[in-house]
Amino acid sequence: MKVWHARAHVPEDLREAAEWLRSGRIVAFPTETVYGLGANACDEAAVTRIFRAKGRPSDNPLIVHIADRTQLASVTPSPHQLPAAVQAAMDAFWPGPLTILLPAHPGLAPSVHPGVATVGVRIPRHPLAQALLQLADCPIAAPSANKSGRPSPTQANHVMADLADDIDGIVDGGACSVGLESTVVSIGADAVVILRPGAVTAEALTTAIGLPVTIAGPNADAGAAIASPGLKYRHYAPDAEVQVWQGHPSAVARQLRAVQAELTARGAVVAVIGPTDSGVVSGPLSWTPQRNESYELALGRELYALLRSFDHAGASHILIHAPSPQGFGLAVLNRLERAAHGRVYAVQGNVD
Numbered sequence: 087m088k089v090w091h092a093r094a095h096v097p098e099d100l101r102e103a104a105e106w107l108r109s110g111r112i113v114a115f116p117t118e119t120v121y122g123l124g125a126n127a128c129d130e131a132a133v134t135r136i137f138r139a140k141g142r143p144s145d146n147p148l149i150v151h152i153a154d155r156t157q158l159a160s161v162t163p164s165p166h167q168l169p170a171a172v173q174a175a176m177d178a179f180w181p182g183p184l185t186i187l188l189p190a191h192p193g194l195a196p197s198v199h200p201g202v203a204t205v206g207v208r209i210p211r212h213p214l215a216q217a218l219l220q221l222a223d224c225p226i227a228a229p230s231a232n233k234s235g236r237p238s239p240t241q242a243n244h245v246m247a248d249l250a251d252d253i254d255g256i257v258d259g260g261a262c263s264v265g266l267e268s269t270v271v272s273i274g275a276d277a278v279v280i281l282r283p284g285a286v287t288a289e290a291l292t293t294a295i296g297l298p299v300t301i302a303g304p305n306a307d308a309g310a311a312i313a314s315p316g317l318k319y320r321h322y323a324p325d326a327e328v329q330v331w332q333g334h335p336s337a338v339a340r341q342l343r344a345v346q347a348e349l350t351a352r353g354a355v356v357a358v359i360g361p362t363d364s365g366v367v368s369g370p371l372s373w374t375p376q377r378n379e380s381y382e383l384a385l386g387r388e389l390y391a392l393l394r395s396f397d398h399a400g401a402s403h404i405l406i407h408a409p410s411p412q413g414f415g416l417a418v419l420n421r422l423e424r425a426a427h428g429r430v431y432a433v434q435g436n437v438d
């Protein structure tokens with residue numbers, strides 16, 4: 087497996103990786119959300135290799151990445167006839183962490199969108215991803231570059247840990263700035279359905295598109311009929327048992343200390359994640375945001391790296407103070423719920 091330490095403004099650094107992608111090899115690369123495992127989206131053999139390398143269920147469709155809107159014509163049959171609401175979303179959020187479902191072009195490899203007539207499309211804003219997509223000059227299918235069921239990779243070494251023996255190369259671009267996968271939306275004539283929450287929030291979508299926005303989920307209504315196939319699979323899970331605790335901040339902080347003490351007394355190795363003022367003492371098996379930064383943004387960016395590093399350190403339990411479920415916090419909470427396999431608990435009480 088080849089590793090490129092590329093600079094976005096030096097096309098020569100990326101030329102080989104782009105050529106490999108174009109000609110059917112599979113190459114991981116950074117985006118602002120997570121690392122993707124790329125293949126030429128029109129090359130069925132290359133796309134099939136992605137599924138094999140990841141151990142991904144073959145009915146789970148891939149997101150296709152393009153460099154700019156001129157490439158839309160290679161992923162959807164009538165790019166100039168897309169509804170105004172779709173155009174508004176592209177204007178507002180591309181390049182960026184928003185994936186939009188569009189009618190799929192017949193030239194795409196069938197495995198890109200198995201069993202569905204739509205394809206998820208995104209223009210990433212990471213400079214290396216943009217430069218690579220420009221040079222490859224073809225749409226690139228890229229799911230997150232992890233083994234299926236593992237946390238998504240936000241650093242090149244995460245990709246290597248999962249896939250070094252199964253892929254042709256990796257473009258090392260350091261750590262991803264957002265840290266959680268893109269928001270996936272289906273935009274209809276009179277409503278927007280969020281199939282997977284991400285950094286483009288429900289609030290931002292409502293403002294930019296001017297349509298009601300609903301969030302698909304186990305308890306969602308009408309619009310949820312268009313489910314994202316990926317949601318039914320186990321996801322984002324470390325080896326340790328993850329517990330998520332919600333409630334008034336001081337009550338949660340007290341509860342986390344109590345649970346940590348009890349588990350530790352029974353011989354467990356306990357890691358703790360909480361906001362700055364939650365009483366979590368920083369150390370090798372704990373985390374609080376370092377800078378003067380919102381808990382949600384910092385946790386979103388660091389979460390997958392933390393899950394991997396706590397596993398590596400031998401943690402048996404990871405206790406997490408839940409972020410508030412608004413804005414980007416909703417996306418963070420969505421990933422935590424999956425990592426926790428239902429171990430999401432409400433703490434009663436709000437008195438200090």
Ligand code: TXA
Nearest residue numbers: 119121122147148204205206229230267268314315316
């Ligand atoms: O940020 C991201 O989206 C990253 C980077 C690499 O771009 N990619 C990513 O891909 O997270 P993946 O394959 O791990 O997640 C794609 C999700 C899956 O849950 C899949 O089911 C859903 O999007 N999806 C893709 N195409 C779809 C379609 N046509 N209809 C419904 N859901 C779709």
Ligand code: MG
Nearest residue numbers: 229230238267
């Ligand atoms: Mg994934």
